[in-house]
């Protein structure tokens with residue numbers, strides 16, 4: 270590890286993200302999303318109870334808070350936030366690929382090339398900048414490495430890599446529909462279908478130096494086992510782990526139950542600085558880059574706006590709220606980011622050899 274590592278970054282501007290969240294702000298679309306979450310909650314509440322912390326295996330502690338009749342428990346040992354019910358394979362199958370990706374496709378909402386490229390630009394270019402800078406600081410040429418993006422969706426991250434001149438990049442995605450649409454958008458056979466249970470079969474033979482897991486680890490049945498399998502593959506040098514974090518949005522969602530829950534609804538457990546660092550250390554991964562940012566302040570802004578609408582407040586009041594809050598969002602968020610409690614974090618880890 271060189272002297273300049275780890276690289277620790279905070280925040281990013283919210284304006285491009287606002288554009289991508291437009292459907293969350295629409296009163297009719299937001300109600301449909303609330304309906305959809307409520308069906309997921311019904312399914313989650315029918316799962317068997319969780320006995321131990323998803324992250325460290327310690328017995329579950331007492332409830333920390335209750336949201337939508339589900340209790341959430343901060344782990345007394347590693348501080349991980351656990352939903353009361355177990356994540357089972359049928360639960361995740363229903364969430365990700367049972368409808369062949371229609372649900373996920375709706376979320377990414379990339380029906381055309383323009384939307385695809387907008388998302389690459391707004392979200393993925395900066396992620397690549399981050400890992401590029403960290404790998405370079407580690408004394409390695411990022412362009413010389415082979416990349417595997419697991420849970421790639423339409424392949425936005427692959428597009429960002431291709432644009433940067435990375436030639437060896439492959440994406441793996443459980444939803445067939447996204448694989449087909451993605452390859453069409455990318456103009457080549459860069460993505461392949463990979464059902465979540467087949468990941469363990471793929472990993473020993475994966476020919477990649479950098480594995481990227483963007484909002485994937487938290488959806489795996491055995492996150493630690495999967496990271497260990499990645500580490501055992503001698504090709505693996507770096508693993509990018511982007512995960513949702515226990516943050517103020519959990520409480521905004523609790524306080525605004527009629528507003529679409531972006532954070533702790535599809536996610537049944539959340540990482541913390543301590544719980545993720547513990548996991549990396551156990552697996553044998555050194556954290557050489559960290560990037561903390563989130564959308565909590567945007568969630569607060571949106572929750573207020575949606576509630577104003579639901580309370581049938583005059584349009585002038587809704588406009589007033591918007592004008593008052595919009596300039597504050599990035600500043601409020603940056604405070605959360607710097608305290609390491611935003612709704613997400615990216616860790617670039619280096620395999621300890």
Ligand SMILES: [Zn+2]
Pocket residue numbers: 322323324325326327344345346347348349
């Ligand atoms: Zn724990």
